[in-house]
Amino acid sequence: MTKTTTVATIFGPVRVQHLERASPELAMVRYQVAARVYAVEGNQVAGMLAISPAYDDQEWGDINLGAEKIRALIPTRFSVFFGRGGSSRPLPxxxxxxxxxxxxxxxxxxxAPGLTLARGGDTTDFPVTIRTGDWxxxxxxxxxxxxxxxxIWAVLTVHEADTDRVSDADRAYARYRTPDRRASTERDLRAALRLRDQIQERINRLEAYLTTTRS
Known part of the structure; x- marks a missing residue:
């Protein structure tokens, strides 16, 4: 059993414990790739949440060329998962x-669906909802x-303090995501090459006209 770390918060101490994948508590938990799950307990606080690596990809826009996705080489953010977002009733x-x-x-x-946070950054600027029914x-x-x-801040504090755990998760996540990220990059490259050919054809036409009409 891993040790429990107590983190002081403005609402009182929060006890944080990393759960190994084989822990009985995780028997029915959906486990994301490279995620690390933590149990938490404190004043009016109970349950668990998962943290996994995330990429900080950027979108660059150009009025003529369209949008370009700039893909990060390594994960530099955290995705945080907690809360059921649909029906939890048994299958038929x-x-x-x-x-x-x-x-x-x-x-x-x-x-807090779709939550990603910067590493070592602000963890207080995201909306929180409470579940009222299946959907x-x-x-x-x-x-x-x-x-x-x-x-969330308390758990991220504990998670980031274990640099080996963070590095291991980053490597596992990068290995898992590389095939699909390469495939999407190849699609974008093919589109860019088609655009290049179209631009070159336009250049050729313009140059041909100027050459023909040059006195």
Whole structure:
């Protein structure tokens, strides 16, 4: 069993424990590639959340050339997963449905879908909702949102402190994502080459006209 680290927050201490993949608590948790799952416990805080690497890709726009996706070579952000976003009812044959880690704050199941955060950066600028049904949610109260921000900060503090764990996750995530990222880059390259050919044809026509009409 891994050790528990206590982190002080404005809402009181939060106890953070890394869960190994074989932990019984994760039997029904949907496990993302290269994710590290942490159990948390504190004042009105209980449950778990997962942290995995994320790329900080950029979109560059050009009025003539269109948008270009600039792909990062290494992950430099974290994706944070917690809260069920759909039905958790068993399948018709009775098979239980795996779900994202569940985190409760003040008795409410909190969510922040699609959350990615900069490493070592601000972890308080993201919206928090609470689950109200299989497919419904509503904005969390200011108090619950603030407590959620503190919990996320506490877990990221523990996660980032283990540099070996972060590096191992980055390498595993990069290996997993490289094939699909290379495939999408090759598609973009083919489109760029087609555009280059079209531009070269236009250049040729313009130069041909100037050559023909030159006195």
């Amino acid at each position: 044959d009775g098979t239980p449905v795996r779900h994202s880690p569940i985190l409760t704050i003040d008795g409410a199941e909190v969510q 419904t949610s509503k904005p969390a109260s200011a108090l619950v949102a603030a407590s959620t921000h503190e919990v």
